[in-house]
Amino acid sequence: MSDIVLPDRLRDVAEPVRRIRTPARLDYVFMAGKATSRFLNAVAEKRLVGQRCPVCRKVYVPPRGVCPTDGVPTEEEIELPHVGTVTSFCVVNVQFYGQVMELPYVSALILLDGTDIPLMHLIQEVPADQVHMGMRVEAVWVPDEELGPTLESIKYFRPNGEPDADYETYKDNV
Amino acid sequence: MAEPELLVAPNVIEYPFSRTTGPMIGAFMTALREGFIVGCTAADGRVIVPPVEYDPDTAEALTEVVEVGDAGVVASWSWVREPLDGHPLDRPFAFALITLDGADVPMLHAVDTGGDVAAMATGMRVRARWADEREGSILDIACFEPEGAR
Known part of the structure; x- marks a missing residue:
C-alpha cells in the first residue's frame, strides 16, 4: 500500500476511505x-x-x-404428533444482524414422529451443551390467542423426558 | 381436498455487507468524498477510471493514482424508462459509459436529462452533479448532467 503514488490533493486527507457499505436487499x-x-x-x-x-x-x-x-x-x-427427535443441531454463539434470540441458542432439525423429513426449529428449556442427536422433544405453542399461520406459533421445542431415540429410527435424516 | 385459502406474505431479505476497498478503490472513494475523481495509470500509459490494482493486460501491480476531470464524453448509454428502487434517480434517466477528461477508459454512471430521452446522445458532454453530503461512495456523484445544464 505504501508504494501507491497519490496525487497531491489526496496526500494530506485525514481518514482516507478504507471500507464501504455494500448492502444487498431483496424485497418480494x-x-x-x-x-x-x-x-x-x-x-x-x-x-x-x-x-x-x-x-x-x-x-x-x-x-x-x-x-x-x-x-x-x-x-x-x-x-x-407434536413430538419428534433431534437429528442434528447447531449451537449459535455468534451475534448477527437482525438476530432476535439471546445467545447461546440452539437451532435443530427435528424429525416429527411419523415423518420422513426434519423440520427446523429452536430447542429451549435445556442448556445448549446438553442438546444432542436422538433427544426426544415436544412442541411448546404460543398462547391460543396468539396462534397464526406461521411456524412462530410454535415458540420452540423442549425435551419431553422420553429416553433418546434409537439411531436406527432417524439414521436416514442426519 | 378442499381448496385452501392461499397465504401470501411480504418478505424482505437484507444483507448488511461492507467490504474493505483496497488502496486503489480506497483512493477513488476518498477522492469522491473530497469532491474530485481519480484514476490510475496503466502499464501502457492509459488512464483507467475507477483505478484498478492490477494492469488489465500485464497483471502487474499499478501504483500511480492520477486526478481526472469531473466532466467527459458519453461513449454509450442505455435509457431507463422506469427507474427501480435503488436506482440513482427516481425519474427516467440514462445509464451511460462516460469517458472523463484525462481518462482513456469510460466509467459507468447515470445521466439526468430531466427525463428527456431526446436530450441523450453518444458523444455529448456531461458533467458530474455532486451530492450535497458525501461519504466516500460512488453516489457522492449524484449523477451526470448535460454540460452547461446549470
Whole structure:
C-alpha cells in the first residue's frame, strides 16, 4: 500500500476511505402455494399436518404438494404428533444482524414422529451443551390467542423426558 | 381436498455487507468524498477510471493514482424508462459509459436529462452533479448532467 503514488490533493486527507457499505436487499412477496397454505392454516389451529407420497410412502412436513423423488402430487394429508427427535443441531454463539434470540441458542432439525423429513426449529428449556442427536422433544405453542399461520406459533421445542431415540429410527435424516 | 385459502406474505431479505476497498478503490472513494475523481495509470500509459490494482493486460501491480476531470464524453448509454428502487434517480434517466477528461477508459454512471430521452446522445458532454453530503461512495456523484445544464 505504501508504494501507491497519490496525487497531491489526496496526500494530506485525514481518514482516507478504507471500507464501504455494500448492502444487498431483496424485497418480494412470498406465495405459500396450496400445500404450504394448508399446513400453515392448520398451524393456526394448533395442528401439524404433513402429506404422504402415494409412491414412496414418505411423509413430508411442511408439505410442498409434490414428492421430490417421485414427482407425483402428495394428496394424502396426515395429522402429525407434536413430538419428534433431534437429528442434528447447531449451537449459535455468534451475534448477527437482525438476530432476535439471546445467545447461546440452539437451532435443530427435528424429525416429527411419523415423518420422513426434519423440520427446523429452536430447542429451549435445556442448556445448549446438553442438546444432542436422538433427544426426544415436544412442541411448546404460543398462547391460543396468539396462534397464526406461521411456524412462530410454535415458540420452540423442549425435551419431553422420553429416553433418546434409537439411531436406527432417524439414521436416514442426519 | 378442499381448496385452501392461499397465504401470501411480504418478505424482505437484507444483507448488511461492507467490504474493505483496497488502496486503489480506497483512493477513488476518498477522492469522491473530497469532491474530485481519480484514476490510475496503466502499464501502457492509459488512464483507467475507477483505478484498478492490477494492469488489465500485464497483471502487474499499478501504483500511480492520477486526478481526472469531473466532466467527459458519453461513449454509450442505455435509457431507463422506469427507474427501480435503488436506482440513482427516481425519474427516467440514462445509464451511460462516460469517458472523463484525462481518462482513456469510460466509467459507468447515470445521466439526468430531466427525463428527456431526446436530450441523450453518444458523444455529448456531461458533467458530474455532486451530492450535497458525501461519504466516500460512488453516489457522492449524484449523477451526470448535460454540460452547461446549470
